[in-house]
Amino acid sequence: MVPPERKGNGVMSAIKLRSIGKSYGTTSVLQRIDLDIRSGEFLTLVGPSGCGKSTLLRILAGLEVPSSGEVEIGGMPVTDVRPANRNLAMVFQSYALYPHLTIAQNMMTPLRLRDLSTAERLPFVGPMLGRVKYQQIQQQVQETAKVLRIEALLDRKPGQLSGGQRQRAALGRAMVRKPVAFLMDEPLSNLDAALRIHMRSELAELHRSLQATFVYVTHDQAEALTMSDRMAVMMDGNILQLGAPDEVYNDPQDIRVAEFVGAPKINLLAGNLDSDGHARCGEVVLSRVTASRASEKVSIGLRPEHLALCAASEPGCLSGRVVHKENLGADIYLHVAIDDGLHRMVVRTTPQEGVSVSLGSDVSFHRLHGQAMVFGADGKRIQLADAMSSQVPEVA
Amino acid sequence: MTDLSMAPSGLAGRSTFRFSTTETLKHVVLILGAIIVLMPFYVMVSYSLKSPAEIMQNTGGFFGLQEAFRDDYCIKLGNAVADCMVTPAIYNYTTAFAKAPLLRYLLNGVVITASIFFIQVLVALPCAYALAKLRFWGREAVFGLVLFCLLIPVHAIALPLYIMLAKLGLTNSYAALVVPWSISVFGIFLMRQFFMTVPDDLIDAARMDGMSEFSIIWNVMLPTAVPALLAFAIFSVVAHWNDYFWPRIVITGNRDLFTPPLGLREFKGDADGDNFGPMMATATIIVTPLIVAFLIAQRRFIEGITLSGMK
Numbered sequence: 001m002v003p004p005e006r007k008g009n010g011v012m013s014a015i016k017l018r019s020i021g022k023s024y025g026t027t028s029v030l031q032r033i034d035l036d037i038r039s040g041e042f043l044t045l046v047g048p049s050g051c052g053k054s055t056l057l058r059i060l061a062g063l064e065v066p067s068s069g070e071v072e073i074g075g076m077p078v079t080d081v082r083p084a085n086r087n088l089a090m091v092f093q094s095y096a097l098y099p100h101l102t103i104a105q106n107m108m109t110p111l112r113l114r115d116l117s118t119a120e121r122l123p124f125v126g127p128m129l130g131r132v133k134y135q136q137i138q139q140q141v142q143e144t145a146k147v148l149r150i151e152a153l154l155d156r157k158p159g160q161l162s163g164g165q166r167q168r169a170a171l172g173r174a175m176v177r178k179p180v181a182f183l184m185d186e187p188l189s190n191l192d193a194a195l196r197i198h199m200r201s202e203l204a205e206l207h208r209s210l211q212a213t214f215v216y217v218t219h220d221q222a223e224a225l226t227m228s229d230r231m232a233v234m235m236d237g238n239i240l241q242l243g244a245p246d247e248v249y250n251d252p253q254d255i256r257v258a259e260f261v262g263a264p265k266i267n268l269l270a271g272n273l274d275s276d277g278h279a280r281c282g283e284v285v286l287s288r289v290t291a292s293r294a295s296e297k298v299s300i301g302l303r304p305e306h307l308a309l310c311a312a313s314e315p316g317c318l319s320g321r322v323v324h325k326e327n328l329g330a331d332i333y334l335h336v337a338i339d340d341g342l343h344r345m346v347v348r349t350t351p352q353e354g355v356s357v358s359l360g361s362d363v364s365f366h367r368l369h370g371q372a373m374v375f376g377a378d379g380k381r382i383q384l385a386d387a388m389s390s391q392v393p394e395v396a
Numbered sequence: 397m398t399d400l401s402m403a404p405s406g407l408a409g410r411s412t413f414r415f416s417t418t419e420t421l422k423h424v425v426l427i428l429g430a431i432i433v434l435m436p437f438y439v440m441v442s443y444s445l446k447s448p449a450e451i452m453q454n455t456g457g458f459f460g461l462q463e464a465f466r467d468d469y470c471i472k473l474g475n476a477v478a479d480c481m482v483t484p485a486i487y488n489y490t491t492a493f494a495k496a497p498l499l500r501y502l503l504n505g506v507v508i509t510a511s512i513f514f515i516q517v518l519v520a521l522p523c524a525y526a527l528a529k530l531r532f533w534g535r536e537a538v539f540g541l542v543l544f545c546l547l548i549p550v551h552a553i554a555l556p557l558y559i560m561l562a563k564l565g566l567t568n569s570y571a572a573l574v575v576p577w578s579i580s581v582f583g584i585f586l587m588r589q590f591f592m593t594v595p596d597d598l599i600d601a602a603r604m605d606g607m608s609e610f611s612i613i614w615n616v617m618l619p620t621a622v623p624a625l626l627a628f629a630i631f632s633v634v635a636h637w638n639d640y641f642w643p644r645i646v647i648t649g650n651r652d653l654f655t656p657p658l659g660l661r662e663f664k665g666d667a668d669g670d671n672f673g674p675m676m677a678t679a680t681i682i683v684t685p686l687i688v689a690f691l692i693a694q695r696r697f698i699e700g701i702t703l704s705g706m707k
Contacts, residue, residue: 084606
């Protein structure tokens with residue numbers, strides 16, 4: 001896509017949310033959320049439905065009033081400022097294009113309302129009064145349409161467009177006003193799978209070329225991982241972890257984050273901490289010791305790609321029966337019912353390995369070194385003592 | 397075996413209209429209903445075409461013989477008999493327009509129904525928007541009141557309304573015909589139900605674009621609500637165009653303010669008896685605009701009804 005003539009918004013577009021709380025009656029939706037959004041970054045709010053991510057975005061947009069806390073945009077407190085005056089643009093899941101207006105008119109609407117006086121908005125008389133402004137508006141619409149490659153659609157009504165085209169038109173309406181930040185509320189949810197994956201890369205590209213701040217809400221952890229500079233995992237009205245996608249994926253600080261991020265889900269084994277700090281689950285013992293010495297119940301998290309098939313005779317192997325096989329082409333995921341009868345684990349194999357494994361057969365697998373995560377009974381991550389040097393080989 | 401099974405299927409293929417008792421019964425009932433509804437209209441149109449003698453003796457079929465007859469009133473005015481021979485259909489319709497200022501009444505009807513509908517929309521849309529899309533304390537209670545008002549019959553409050561208008565000196569004016577109907581709870585209810593189906597995102601998008609709440613009502617909600625508005629228009633216009641009760645109460649003297657249904661009275665209870673021909677001609681003229689409007693708007697009307705879920 002051709003970058004339009006605009007620079008990043010500089011320091012002006014940093015957004016700060018200070019101890020935002022929101023409750024409806026007695027139900028608390030958001031609990032004291034603090035969030036600093038850097039200028040020009042692509043920040044994703046991700047979490048299961050009902051976690052408050054959309055509410056947070058709507059508070060940022062000014063569509064909801066927070067019960068407590070403050071919103072700052074570019075250093076200015078805007079908690080009491082009307083949505084339109086915050087100069088933010090929002091893209092909605094349902095696109096929310098005005099059904100009775102053409103795409104061009106849809107895209108003009110925010111500019112007309114911002115740049116034209118009441119007299120200039122009048123039909124017939126208005127265009128004569130503000131001819132120069134009208135030309136500018138039309139030009140801006142044309143430029144934006146060119147960037148999004150929707151020039152041919154400008155004269156059509158939203159009802160005549162496909163989902164992907166409406167998506168672009170909605171993006172166009174957001175872009176024309178050159179906002180401080182783009183707020184997106186699950187904009188890809190209504191698209192079919194192939195288009196959704198295509199639009200991911202297109203949105204990321206658009207973000208790079210616009211250099212504007214994007215705040216993106218999604219329940220799809222894959223979108224968060226693929227597009228964002230930073231992602232905030234939300235659950236039950238709290239931000240559990242905020243960080244770069246690989247940080248959140250590789251180093252989750254909470255068991256709920258570990259479970260939510262990554263598909264297929266992380267495998268969790270119930271285990272114990274013994275008195276010298278080794279986490280053990282049945283016969284499996286992690287060699288690395290945790291900082292905690294208290295003996296408590298823990299969960300050991302192992303991602304499917306951190307497991308590998310091995311010969312049954314090798315020490316430290318878990319064995320079980322294959323109950324389901326998911327073939328994704330590049331990878332094959334084996335769902336294995338462990339012999340202890342308590343756990344089901346998902347193991348990633350290469351197609352070469354996996355193809356020979358048939359349903360119902362017995363397999364053994366072990367974990368790759370240095371990848372296990374230990375979570376305490378409260379769900380918090382327990383750091384391993386030598387986590388700083390995780391390259392050290394771990395011997396079972 | 398094959399031949400036998402071929403025969404019935406061949407028959408079925410030839411005639412898709414197979415006799416079915418339930419279908420026939422349904423149609424008989426529907427046809428009877430249609431006859432009951434259409435019969436008065438048939439009589440109305442037929443009488444508007446026939447001579448008084450044919451109406452009284454019930455002869456002449458639908459059109460009558462259209463034989464010229466003697467207009468007694470014309471002779472009373474001292475004209476020659478030869479000049480007073482008139483064709484029934486022409487006589488009925490010309491008398492309708494001549495004896496009563498029917499054009500004036502029709503114009504009154506248009507002005508009044510149009511102003512009523514315009515003001516009703518002006519009031520109902522913001523109310524419906526607030527009830528459907530804004531969160532405020534007591535909203536459900538207010539909506540409950542709206543539903544309650546739907547249950548109040550017009551006739552129950554006619555007298556207080558009349559007294560109020562009389563005290564204000566507004567009887568015998570257009571205002572007396574329009575003002576009592578300016579707030580339509582039915583309109584508020586209908587539009588509210590429709591607005592509930594408009595996605596919140598659309599309104600939020602308008603707010604982000606910088607529209608005020610009123611501007612959202614007129615620039616976003618109104619255009620999307622056209623089908624529902626059309627349905628409401630039919631209800632409102634039909635009710636007030638045909639209304640005989642209220643105009644009869646508040647328009648007492650001034651014939652210039654008569655609405656079309658009041659015009660029908662001009663032919664009723666004269667000293668020389670009822671003049672059915674011109675009366676039915678007037679009735680025909682009065683209902684024609686509604687029927688034409690309904691035929692034009694039929695498709696959108698049904699759309700509006702189904703989409704507001706009030707079949």
